[in-house]
Amino acid sequence: MHSLDVARSLASTLAQQGRGIATRGAARQPAEPLELYDMEGCPFCRLVREALTDLDLDVLTYPCPKGGDRYRPLVEKLGGKQLFPYLMDPNTGVAMYESADIIDYLYREYGGRPAPGGWRLRARTAASLAASVPRAGHGLRARDAAVPELPLILYSFEGSPFARLVRERLCEMQIPYLVRQCGRDQWQDWVLPPVRNALEMEYLPTQRHRQELMARAGRVAVPYLIDPNNGEELFESERILDYLDQHYGR
Ligand SMILES: N[C@@H](CCC(=O)N[C@@H](CS)C(=O)NCC(=O)O)C(=O)O
Incomplete structure (x- = not known):
């Protein structure tokens, strides 16, 4: 069952065409993490998350699945409507709807370069919509769950088929989490961890959170979850999903 989910998540990643x-x-990095009110299965939110991975910007994600009652009312209070993505930047006081405007803002404010051409193209939105199809509604609807006192921490990057499964569950459970971006920045990162091990390849990550993960956990694999509420730390999407169900599911 889990391997079928991984295969369907991989189909999503392929539909993203490498983004x-x-x-x-x-x-430059923001002093405080950006805050994103998001639905994992939403194609517009995905475009913003792709930009955040490209820009290596960590983000505090507040899941707003359909039927969710935790963070949706706050967005409506602040911005006037329940529409996602909604970005809040505590560093500048900026808050906004609309994926294309958010992406422009992120590149202008933190990228030091204009957003790559094409973010506004219909083809890009269509590809993002196509990426939602294999996941068939996962990461879109709320399920009953307890709320942790502190946000969880997830080492992730947008295109990871394994991390996506964890983000979907966090979204459905409306559990806030800080994404520590682990995008690939050198060819060695493209060699999957089991292959690296089998080849006994010396792997020296250069991306900041990959380095951090290596120092902290002795290896680099995504997703990696830290629960600051009880000190639990774990690799492996399937184990993480079980952990979330056992600790926060109702
Ligand atoms: N033009 C907007 C479209 C955003 C949008 O339509 N988001 C949908 C989810 S995919 C939404 O928030 N629907 C309202 C809801 O779920 O309550 C953008 O690019 O950000």
Whole structure:
């Protein structure tokens, strides 16, 4: 069952046509993490998350699935409607709807370069819509769950088929989490961890959170979840999903 989910998530990644995997970094990092009110299965939110991976910007994600009652009312109070994505930047006080405007803002404010051409193209939105299809509604609807006191921390990058499964569950459970971006920035990052191990390849990550993960956990694999509420830390999407169900599911 889990492997079928992974295969369907991989189909999503393929529909993204390579976006949301590599990072080219930001010209400057925000002092406070950006805040994104998001639905994992929403094609417009996906475009914003792809830009965040490209820019290597961490983001505090507040899941707003359909039927969710935790963060949706706040967005309506602040911006006047329940429409997602909605970005809040505590560093500048800027808050906005509309994926294309958010992407322009992120590149202008932090990228030090204009948003790559094409973010506004219909073809790009269509590809993002196509990426939602294999996941058949996952990461869109709320399910009953407890809310942790502190947001969880997830080492992830947008295009990871394994991390997507975890983000979907966090979204459905309306559990806030801080994404530590682990986009690939050198060819060695493209060699999957089991292959790296089998080849006994020396792997020296250069991306900041990959380095952090190596120092912290002894290896680099995404997703990696830290639960600051009880000190639990774990690799492996299937284990992480079980953990979330056991600790926060109702
Ligand atoms: N033009 C907007 C479209 C956003 C949009 O339509 N988002 C949908 C989800 S995919 C939404 O928020 N629907 C309202 C809801 O789910 O309550 C953008 O690009 O950000």
